[in-house]
Amino acid sequence: xxxxxxxxxxxxxxxxxxxxxxxxxxxxxxxxxxxxxxxxxxxxxxxxxxxxxxxxxxxxxxxxxxxxxxxxxxxxxxxxxxxxxxxxxxxxxxxxxxxxxxxxxxxxxxxxxxxxxxxxxxxxxxxxxxxxxxxxxxxxxxxxxxxxxxxxxxxxxxxxxxxxxxxxxxxxxxxxxxxxxxxxxxxxxxxxxxxxxxxxxxxxxxxxxxxxxxxxxxxxxxxxxxxxxxxxxxxxxxxxxxxxxxxxxxxxxxxxxxxxxxxxxxxxxxxxxxxxxxxxxxxxxxxxxxxxxxxxxxxxxxxxxxxxxxxxxxxxxxxxxxxxxxxxxxxxxxxxxxxxxxxxxxxxxxxxxxxxxxxxxxxxxxxxxxxxxxxxxxxxxxxxxxxxxxxxxxxxx
Amino acid sequence: xxxxxxxxxxxxxxxxxxxxxxxxxxxxxxxxxxxxxxxxxxxxxxxxxxxxxxxxxxxxxxxxxxxxxxxxxxxxxxxxxxxxxxxxxxxxxxxxxxxxxxxxxxxxxxxxxxxxxxxxxxxxxxxxxxxxxxxxxxxxxxxx
Numbered sequence: 238x239x240x241x242x243x244x245x246x247x248x249x250x251x252x253x254x255x256x257x258x259x260x261x262x263x264x265x266x267x268x269x270x271x272x273x274x275x276x277x278x279x280x281x282x283x284x285x286x287x288x289x290x291x292x293x294x295x296x297x298x299x300x301x302x303x304x305x306x307x308x309x310x311x312x313x314x315x316x317x318x319x320x321x322x323x324x325x326x327x328x329x330x331x332x333x334x335x336x337x338x339x340x341x342x343x344x345x346x347x348x349x350x351x352x353x354x355x356x357x358x359x360x361x362x363x364x365x366x367x368x369x370x371x372x373x374x375x376x377x378x379x380x381x382x383x384x385x386x387x388x389x390x391x392x393x394x395x396x397x398x399x400x401x402x403x404x405x406x407x408x409x410x411x412x413x414x415x416x417x418x419x420x421x422x423x424x425x426x427x428x429x430x431x432x433x434x435x436x437x438x439x440x441x442x443x444x445x446x447x448x449x450x451x452x453x454x455x456x457x458x459x460x461x462x463x464x465x466x467x468x469x470x471x472x473x474x475x476x477x478x479x480x481x482x483x484x485x486x487x488x489x490x491x492x493x494x495x496x497x498x499x500x501x502x503x504x505x506x507x508x509x510x511x512x513x514x515x516x517x518x519x520x521x522x523x524x525x526x527x528x529x530x531x532x533x534x535x536x537x538x539x540x541x542x543x544x545x546x547x548x549x550x551x552x553x554x555x556x557x558x559x560x561x562x563x564x565x566x567x568x569x570x571x572x573x574x575x576x577x578x579x580x581x582x583x584x585x586x587x588x589x590x591x592x593x594x595x596x597x598x599x600x601x602x603x604x605x606x607x608x609x610x611x612x613x614x615x616x617x618x619x620x621x622x623x624x625x626x627x628x629x630x631x632x633x634x
Numbered sequence: 635x636x637x638x639x640x641x642x643x644x645x646x647x648x649x650x651x652x653x654x655x656x657x658x659x660x661x662x663x664x665x666x667x668x669x670x671x672x673x674x675x676x677x678x679x680x681x682x683x684x685x686x687x688x689x690x691x692x693x694x695x696x697x698x699x700x701x702x703x704x705x706x707x708x709x710x711x712x713x714x715x716x717x718x719x720x721x722x723x724x725x726x727x728x729x730x731x732x733x734x735x736x737x738x739x740x741x742x743x744x745x746x747x748x749x750x751x752x753x754x755x756x757x758x759x760x761x762x763x764x765x766x767x768x769x770x771x772x773x774x775x776x777x778x
Contacts (some may be wrong), residue, residue, distance in 0.1 A: 247675075248644070248646050248647070248673070248675050248676075249673075249675060249676055250675050250698075276646055277646050277647070280646065280647065280648070280720065281648075281720050304697070307696075308696045308697065334700070338700075338701075445777075450773070451765060451768045451769055451773065453764070453765065453768065464756075464757060465757060466700070467700065468755065468757045468758060470700030470701060471700075473757070473758055475758060475761045475762050475765055478765055479761060479765075499774060499776055500776050501776070502773075502774050502776050502777035503774060504768050504771075504773055504774045504777070505764065505765075505768040507761070507764060541774075541775070542771050544767050544768070544771060545768065545771070545774070547764060549760050549761075549764075551756040551757045551760065552756055615747065616742070616745060616746065618745060620745070621741070621742060621744075621745040624741050625738055625741060625742070628734065628737050628738055628741060629734070629738075632730070632734050
């Protein structure tokens with residue numbers, strides 16, 4: 238195993254973290270062969286340096302600590318893929334938005350960064366490239382599966398069926414990698430290509446070593462993760478105590494992870510997802526809430542406070558929402574039927590269609606469906622898009 | 635007030651290679667004001683003092699958007715760094731693409747609204763409250 242770590246200064250945007258100290262610290266880890274500090278990892282020069290690092294040191298797994306994975310994650314994924322490293326063996330650490338920008342106190346931020354990097358190194362150390370990970374869907378370890386069929390019942394996409402040998406079978410065309418099956422499996426025998434319980438356990442063990450107390454683990458769905466990025470930019474000292482592990486959906490959190498976290502000494506666990514109707518992967522949040530309620534009972538039976546485990550949805554209301562032009566709207570209510578997030582409702586009292594701004598994710602389904610053309614998505618109106626196309630066509634000719 | 639085109643001239647990003655004269659020439663008929671800054675990321679406070687309609691010509695909006703104060707302003711990003719400078723080697727192609735990016739940004743600016751959507755701070759409030767509760771309960775007994 239040869240692990241490389243890239244620490245990016247983000248052109249000076251990560252300024253309150255002592256990256257040289259972190260390099261010294263990481264260099265002492267047994268699996269880490271090289272720690273590289275770059276001024277701008279995403280620039281062509283930075284990318285070349287990462288490629289050179291992988292080639293010259295035979296790196297087979299890589300930690301990139303830079304901006305949020307939502308900003309440059311795809312770039313780094315395609316870069317390591319180009320270098321022949323499987324994307325499951327890449328771990329992106331959000332040092333900028335959720336650490337350097339969020340935590341004003343330099344010491345707390347450094348401790349948080351250290352734990353984040355420890356978690357990443359541990360996850361990669363536990364990661365196994367055993368061939369199944371070329372699959373792009375959930376994988377069931379049939380050697381340990383007891384054929385309880387819970388995954389078949391719970392899969393929101395009906396992607397799991399009963400095979401002829403009695404074991405569940407995953408239809409790779411239907412599987413959306415939401416992880417709801419993984420979250421519900423009582424034996425924890427289901428994995429996703431980049432989300433395995435064993436690896437997550439390793440991350441939890443490292444988070445428990447945090448000196449910032451209380452130590453809290455957060456399992457955040459992509460939507461909640463994006464919300465944290467948004468608010469953390471303007472400072473969020475609470476993140477010094479919270480160690481976020483991104484999950485594909487709140488429904489993907491298996492309660493064995495909660496037990497492991499508590500037995501490792503984690504003080505609190507937050508599972509963050511979407512509000513009732515807004516789960517993009519359908520039903521994941523409902524499953525998460527049910528499982529949490531059951532687990533809270535178990536905690537009480539173990540004489541532990543149920544408050545240690547909590548479900549949260551933030552609804553920061555930071556995205557623009559669809560706007561309905563009442564003058565044109567015919568109240569046909571088709572938009573209510575097509576909205577995947579149930580964010581539109583009809584008010585009998587006012588005889589108006591109303592958009593819940595916290596529920597609307599601005600996907601544009603209603604805009605495309607409205608027969609009267611009464612719904613607009615801010616900054617994506619027909620006029621704006623057609624004008625841009627016009628500019629591009631003029632340039633082409 | 636004319637729309638301001640704020641050019642980021644960063645050596646590390648390569649945006650300092652652009653000749654502003656040539657771009658100015660192309661937009662001489664438009665009511666635009668040209669501003670140059672050594673490095674937008676390093677001068678966020680200066681950037682936030684700018685008022686009115688602004689087009690930031692530099693990197694992708696994702697990189698520094700969070701740090702920029704958008705209240706009562708109309709701001710659009712023309713991403714010439716990732717979309718032009720880092721993508722092409724030929725100088726002519728770069729200039730053509732840069733001009734196109736700026737034209738598209740100016741077009742998008744017409745539709746931009748100044749309405750502000752301030753985050754509700756649910757995250758800070760909820761997590762802050764949760765940390766207080768956990769601190770009150772005390773450390774996890776398994777920790778010992």
